[in-house]
Amino acid sequence: MRDGFIRTVLELAKENKDLELITGDLGFGVLKPFWEALPDQFLNAGIAEQNMTSMAAGMALEGKTVFTYSIGNFPTLRCLEQIRNDCAYHGANVNIVCVGGGFAYGSLGVSHHATEDLAVMRALPDVAVFAPADRVEAAAVAKAVVNYPGTCYIRLGRGGEKLARETIDHFEVGKALPVQEGSRVAIFTTGDIYGEAAAAASLLFQQGIKPGLYTFPTVKPLDEEMVRACARRYDLIVTCEEHNILGGLGSAVAEVLAESAAGTRLVRLGITGSYCTAVGDQKYLRGLYGLTGEQMAERILKELV
Amino acid sequence: MTSEQLAWKICRHDVEMTHVSGGSHIGAVLSVADIMGVLYADVLHFRPEEPKWDGRDRFVLSKGHAGGALYAALAEQGFFPVEELLTYYRNESRLSGHVSHKVPGVDVSTGSLGHGLGMAVGMAIAAKQDKKTHRVFVVLGDGECNEGSVWEAAQAAVNYQLDNLVAIVDHNHMQSLDFCERTLSSAPMARKWAGFGWNVMEVDGHDHAALRAAMTSSRQGIPTVIVAHTIKGHRIPFMEQDILWHYRFPHTGWEYDCAVNALHGCKPAGAEDPYTPNGIESPVLPDENADIFRDHTMGATYEPAWFRLQEVTK
Numbered sequence: 001m002r003d004g005f006i007r008t009v010l011e012l013a014k015e016n017k018d019l020e021l022i023t024g025d026l027g028f029g030v031l032k033p034f035w036e037a038l039p040d041q042f043l044n045a046g047i048a049e050q051n052m053t054s055m056a057a058g059m060a061l062e063g064k065t066v067f068t069y070s071i072g073n074f075p076t077l078r079c080l081e082q083i084r085n086d087c088a089y090h091g092a093n094v095n096i097v098c099v100g101g102g103f104a105y106g107s108l109g110v111s112h113h114a115t116e117d118l119a120v121m122r123a124l125p126d127v128a129v130f131a132p133a134d135r136v137e138a139a140a141v142a143k144a145v146v147n148y149p150g151t152c153y154i155r156l157g158r159g160g161e162k163l164a165r166e167t168i169d170h171f172e173v174g175k176a177l178p179v180q181e182g183s184r185v186a187i188f189t190t191g192d193i194y195g196e197a198a199a200a201a202s203l204l205f206q207q208g209i210k211p212g213l214y215t216f217p218t219v220k221p222l223d224e225e226m227v228r229a230c231a232r233r234y235d236l237i238v239t240c241e242e243h244n245i246l247g248g249l250g251s252a253v254a255e256v257l258a259e260s261a262a263g264t265r266l267v268r269l270g271i272t273g274s275y276c277t278a279v280g281d282q283k284y285l286r287g288l289y290g291l292t293g294e295q296m297a298e299r300i301l302k303e304l305v
Numbered sequence: 306m307t308s309e310q311l312a313w314k315i316c317r318h319d320v321e322m323t324h325v326s327g328g329s330h331i332g333a334v335l336s337v338a339d340i341m342g343v344l345y346a347d348v349l350h351f352r353p354e355e356p357k358w359d360g361r362d363r364f365v366l367s368k369g370h371a372g373g374a375l376y377a378a379l380a381e382q383g384f385f386p387v388e389e390l391l392t393y394y395r396n397e398s399r400l401s402g403h404v405s406h407k408v409p410g411v412d413v414s415t416g417s418l419g420h421g422l423g424m425a426v427g428m429a430i431a432a433k434q435d436k437k438t439h440r441v442f443v444v445l446g447d448g449e450c451n452e453g454s455v456w457e458a459a460q461a462a463v464n465y466q467l468d469n470l471v472a473i474v475d476h477n478h479m480q481s482l483d484f485c486e487r488t489l490s491s492a493p494m495a496r497k498w499a500g501f502g503w504n505v506m507e508v509d510g511h512d513h514a515a516l517r518a519a520m521t522s523s524r525q526g527i528p529t530v531i532v533a534h535t536i537k538g539h540r541i542p543f544m545e546q547d548i549l550w551h552y553r554f555p556h557t558g559w560e561y562d563c564a565v566n567a568l569h570g571c572k573p574a575g576a577e578d579p580y581t582p583n584g585i586e587s588p589v590l591p592d593e594n595a596d597i598f599r600d601h602t603m604g605a606t607y608e609p610a611w612f613r614l615q616e617v618t619k
């Protein structure tokens with residue numbers, strides 16, 4: 001999805017000379033097509049994320065649409081106040097791209113686990129938050145954020161994600177996308193953990209339960225209407241995200257459900273407890289938090305009894 | 306163990322660790338191996354059997370992506386079994402790609418560049434306040450010196466007269482996509498530190514005697530920085546100054562075989578290779594399609610019109 005996203009941004013940039021991409025000294029092998037094709041719309045800001053973000057804001061205020069690019073927590077937490085004051089508050093057209101949400105860089109260690117990014121970005125007023133499931137959603141998000149005013153945050157996977165669908169007929173910022181309707185339980189998922197959620201859905205189907213399955217490429221603004229509609233339709237809503245349980249998709253859904261007094265039960269699946277000190281790859285670390293397809297299916301079955 | 310032997314073993318372990326795990330940053334490890342070898346063989350005071358001994362010198366590897374170098378040094382000095390090194394990156398391991406303080410002998414985790422000097426400054430302040438006599442050492446990358454936080458800490462170190470603090474800059478002139486000068490130049494590196502008020506020493510970062518001398522000298526009332534001139538990928542010619550080896554691991558075939566044999570070509574007496582004791586007898590050699598001795602830098606194919614990329618001064 002990372003490569004697809006950048007390819008789409010490159011295509012858009014060829015049509016729009018005010019579209020710029022700034023990297024924080026990352027993207028070997030990924031950004032080369034961009035800097036070769038459009039050198040005057042590309043910068044390497046070096047290992048200086050705070051300055052990268054302030055520069056992006058300055059350029060945006062002069063009429064550019066700027067993508068900042070880095071991995072893990074570097075484009076967000078490292079330069080949080082620059083995002084808040086310089087970008088969001090000024091309504092600057094800065095699109096912050098993070099490659100490697102969640103445990104994508106699992107073995108590299110805690111510094112590289114982006115597991116609070118959705119919560120932190122969601123808490124900032126005037127920042128829209130996206131976490132596409134696959135390359136098709138990623139391409140749609142790339143197109144959408146270029147036209148969406150103000151500051152956006154986009155969390156991407158590193159590649160090889162399972163496709164939720166071949167094409168999207170109509171993508172709209174703030175709208176969830178159904179993969180399938182079902183009964184009794186609805187699974188809401190955001191980001192590239194979709195593959196695990198889909199696996200859980202198939203396992204449940206083998207057990208005679210057809211769950212609803214919905215992707216949320218936009219985490220903020222949240223598709224509240226969809227949440228309320230599902231609350232009416234299903235007995236149980238399960239949110240699934242490769243992110244801390246605090247403040248992400250599950251929390252956003254909980255806020256809507258609590259205020260709508262629907263009484264529908266909610267189970268939030270995500271990362272809990274202290275920082276993850278275990279070492280391992282993405283799949284392994286997901287397993288430690290009950291986030292593999294099998295584990296989620298098992299948990300949902302228990303909740304439905 | 307001599308510093309030469311330790312430095313070599315760090316290189317050999319890390320070739321194996323990255324080969325087995327598919328891990329990155331072998332170039333960064335080879336760049337810093339001599340610095341680590343001298344520190345852990347001759348300079349730092351520590352007790353492997355008592356990693357938290359209060360009298361130990363503190364050490365921060367701020368360029369945490371070279372964690373493999375620190376793990377190898379610690380294992381060789383007896384903090385944990387050498388065999389554990391091959392769990393690097395693996396599921397259920399303790400050895401994450403970037404430095405982890407969950408490993409015996411490691412004081413602080415790093416991995417996000419630009420944090421280490423500030424933490425070292427804090428440790429040095431605490432030592433002064435508590436009248437402790439140990440020293441604090443921190444190793445930074447030169448690309449890392451792009452970060453503003455490095456220079457905030459640099460000011461603090463001078464402000465608090467931290468003569469118990471030694472920073473070492475692994476000055477290999479390369480960072481993630483290109484040479485530093487073509488990214489965000491920190492040149493002139495030594496004069497920048499001097500301008501901030503530090504005691505600056507410039508040495509060949511692969512010369513152990515010079516490193517040792519610089520690491521053991523200090524000036525009263527001001528912190529010391531050693532600008533160590535290094536070569537990224539040092540000891541393995543096809544990795545030297547090729548940005549590809551910031552990422553790539555030595556794959557089975559000519560890459561691994563030639564890396565191992567390059568190390569055997571410069572093995573100091575008394576250093577034993579636990580993996581391939583006599584090197585590799587009939588190594589696979591690169592064919593004409595091998596991705597070797599090519600320019601992989603960004604600057605090779607990046608030609609903006611509105612500003613001029615700076616000249617590389619290696």
Ligand SMILES: Cc1ncc(C[n+]2csc(CCOP(=O)(O)OP(=O)(O)O)c2C)c(N)n1
Nearest residue numbers: 025333416417418446447448449479480481
């Ligand atoms: C804050 C932050 N931004 C980006 C990175 C990604 N990164 C890892 S290593 C590296 C290059 C480091 O260059 P340098 O400090 O010169 O170290 P060298 O590998 O040359 O020794 C980058 C950009 C990071 N780890 N931390």
Ligand SMILES: [Mg+2]
Nearest residue numbers: 447448479480
């Ligand atoms: Mg460097």
